[in-house]
Amino acid sequence: MTQSKIVICGVGLIGGSFALALKKSALALRRDLQVVGMGRTRAPLEQALQLGVIDAIATDWASALNGSDLVLLGMPVGQMPAVMRAMAPHLQPQTIVTDGGSTKSDVVAAARAALGDKVGQFVPGHPIAGAEKSGVAAAQADLYADKRVVLTPLPENSAANVKAVRMAWELCGAKVSQLAPEEHDRVFAAVSHLPHLNCSVSPPAAFAISRALPVAIRRCGAISASPIGRLCCRNSTPTWSN
8 A cells, every 4th residue: 555645744733633634634535645744833733743643753754755756845934944944955846835824925935936846746735624722632623514614726737736735634624715815815814814803902892894895705705704803813823913
């Protein structure tokens, strides 16, 4: 049986849940999957290993990417440029990279600068899912079930690479849509980030804003009153800064 290798850089709620969902699907489909974790600090990776979220810890990009099929960048958007620069020299032709960042134009710009002629291997994405708690201990295999994931493919992406990323998210149970990176950012500025600012003063206002959004903006099915209200009631510096 051929083994698939997936690398999760940033094994928190988003990356950990992606790993658990794909492990669950691989088990159901009787496929052999190895999940390798990468990160800035060792402790969360050790915890992920103990919880069975990952199967191994990599300490450098050369070993992590060797023979890898897919990489998910699960860290905050602000950390992605440095991570992309570090991984670029070791990125093999068969490896596809995607991310879980909530903004796309800046991530795409960082990918173009860091990956150069390898940028076609990067298929940007944004899973619209979350939980009240963060960190790998909060990861859950069904986090993405029936949730929306928006891909923002690049002109350089092959149809095969986009299909592979789409299939990975669908194996997690997600419903996948596609938008251009700039359109994604316009839509989510309206439906997500601006309500965050509003509800920092008045959390209930988020519910009214959500209900008032035009159907055209909500067409990708990516927002509802419940998750906005949940996020607005959180006091999470990483969530708000990202």
